[in-house]
Amino acid sequence: MAQLETLDPTGRTGAKTPRTYPRSLALALLCVGMLMVILDGTIVTVALPAIGDDLGFSPANLAWVMNIYMIAFGGLLLLAGRLGDIFGRKRMFLAGIAVFTVASLLCGIATSPEMLLIARFIQGAGGAMASAVSLGMIVTLYPEPSEQGRAIGAFSFIGAAGASLGLVLGGVLTEAANWHWIFLVNLPIGAVTLLLAARVLAADTPAGTRGKADVVGATLVTAGLMLLVYAVVKAEAYGWGAAETWALLAGALVLLAAFAVRQAKAATPLLPLRTFRSRNVTGANVIQILTIAAMFGFQVLVVLYMQHVLGYGAAKTGWAMLPTAVAIGAVSLGVSARLIGRFGARNVLLVGLVVLTAGMLYLTRVPVDGSYAVDLLPVFALLGGGGLVLPALATLAMSDARPEDAGVVSGLFNTTQQIGAALGVALLNTLSTSRTEDLLAEGRSPAVALTEGYHVAFTVGTVLLAASAVLTLVLLRPSRAKTRTVNGSSATEEAPAPLARI
Incomplete structure (x- = not known):
């Protein structure tokens, strides 16, 4: 068996031994675990009508198939992150994947609304356990700024593109088989991830806070x-x-x-208040709430526009969203790390937000008889700017995390994502529905009323993204550059900005 370099939890190279694994495999497993969690936040979106018909959900209660997952996930992230710091992040990640996989089985075999909602709550709790510590583990695995940038880019791609892939898979699985498979597909993936992660992920030593919760x-x-x-x-x-x-x-x-x-x-x-002394950490989380609110609300409403106005089916809707995942993947995996290393996370974030704002602004004009090639595809391409935004936000949010706080700071970052997602869906959908109902009362056709309602929501989304760009300029500080020697020559890398009180 070929010997590989041993890596301790801080990513340093140690003695050689035949039972070790490369960091890239650990990163891949963390990304796969995150992918399952992100997919299940959106994979149910296009399957909701089929779930409602099969299990007998009332229209008012059907949205809880998504909402109860978000409540458990968003509510437990911070606690899971700190428990990972106390008892070990590897343990928390493995426990989360196990809980998530078992809950997926319960979701897949659900025969009543009550059973599905309980299983979805447990699934959200497992997702919180696994994802809360993932980013902290990646930052610890890759301490060098250039390597860390590439790793965060890959992880952010999973977070950004995974939501779009969930729509594709949800539509395909629902039409090709049935809605049960949007959950059952997690079983083999979760089992393999759990077995490999138990062997590959390095056991971490809690930073002196064991047993003090x-x-x-x-x-x-x-x-x-x-x-x-x-x-x-x-x-x-x-x-x-x-x-x-x-x-x-x-x-x-x-x-x-x-x-x-x-x-x-x-x-x-549980959450040391010193965490918020960093302008970049605090600012990145505030900006993330606004950005995710706009983008997650857009994601749900553009699906409704395609289905209710343009008449797309579940599978066609999912495939229509695929360019977004491809664009985000090309940017986050291909260029984001290099751009962050060269120009700084703050500048890259600002450019990404400008691109996203342009895409959302373009969407405010979609017509009733919209064309995919003219009215939607350009938007989905511009949303590739998310491949710049999320890696930059993650870099800034983790920039000043102490080793003993990496889990809870990672949990905080994931928590603000979920708060933003819940806020975006509720706010934009409420505004859209209110406008639609007013126009229906005036005698407008359903298609016109729906489209005008979506216009209002997309306009608000544009404002949220523009506000994020302004806050980036006001709140965030550019990172300092540091020089290190590589093979006898100098190389410049981005270093986190010094800790600054607000």
């Missing part, structure tokens, strides 16, 4: 985040101005404020 803080933040996501998704039913919506939001804010007070006083805080 902030139980009170964990309870407060988990309850607060779950209530916040619940409030956002219920705003679609209640309306943003309803007393019920504001009561839920107020309750969530009280819990999160109590969590912040707890973190300032706890001996071993």
Whole structure:
């Protein structure tokens, strides 16, 4: 058996031994695990009508097939990230994949709405466990800036393109077989990932906090985040101005404020407040909320536009979204790391946001009798800018993470993704629906009313992306360049900006 270099959890090269594996294999397994989690956030979108008909969901409850997954996933990410720091990130990742795979089986064999919703909640919890620590593990595996940039680019491609691939697979599997297979397909992938990851991923040593979990803080933040996501998704039913919506939001804010007070006083805080002293870490997470809100809301609404206005079927809708995944993959895997290394994450992020804003702006003019080649394909190509945005955001969000905090900072980054996704779907869909209902009451045709409603949503999405670009200029600081010697010559790499108080 060929000997490979041993890699410890920090990515350093050690003694040679026949039972070791290259870092690229570990990265691939982390990406596959993340892909399963991301796919299942969107794979159900085009299958919802079939699920509703088969299991007897009411129209009002059908959206909970997606919402309950987001509540569990978004609510548990921060806790899972800190537990990974305390008990070991490898253990947390393996446990998450195992829970996710078993829950996928339960989803696939569900025979009632109640069974499916319970299984989806468990699936979201497993997804949170696995994904919360993944980015932290990658940053630890690849400490060199140039290598880290390429690794984060690959990981970000999975996050960005995986959502689009979920739509493709959801449509194909639903029409070729049935909706059960959108969940059952996870079983062989999860089993193989679990077996290989147990052997390949290096065991990490917790950074001196073993057994010291902030139980009170964990309870407060988990309850607060779950209530916040619940409030956002219920705003679609209640309306943003309803007393019920504001009561839920107020309750969530009280819990999160109590969590912040707890973190300032706890001996071993779940989320050290020093994390937010970095302008880049804080700014990247704020910008991510706005960006993901726009892009995830767009993703759901453009599917509805293609199906309800243009008359596309499930499979055709999925294939129509494929150029987005291809464009994101080409950018994030091909050029993002080199651009970040040469021009800095902040500048690359700004360019990516400008491209995304242009794409969303173009979408505000889609007509009732839209042409795919003229009205949609250019947008899907421009959305390849996401291949610049997400790697740059991930680089900035992890830039000042201490080794002992890498898991929780990774969990924070994933948490803001989920908050942004839930907020985007609820906000844009509510605005679109409200406009559509007003036009229907005026006697407009359904196709015209729907299209005008989507115009409102895409306009708001454009504003959110433009605001993200402005905040990038205002909040984020350019990284410093550092020089290192490579084979006797100098090479310049990006280094994180120094820790700065806000």
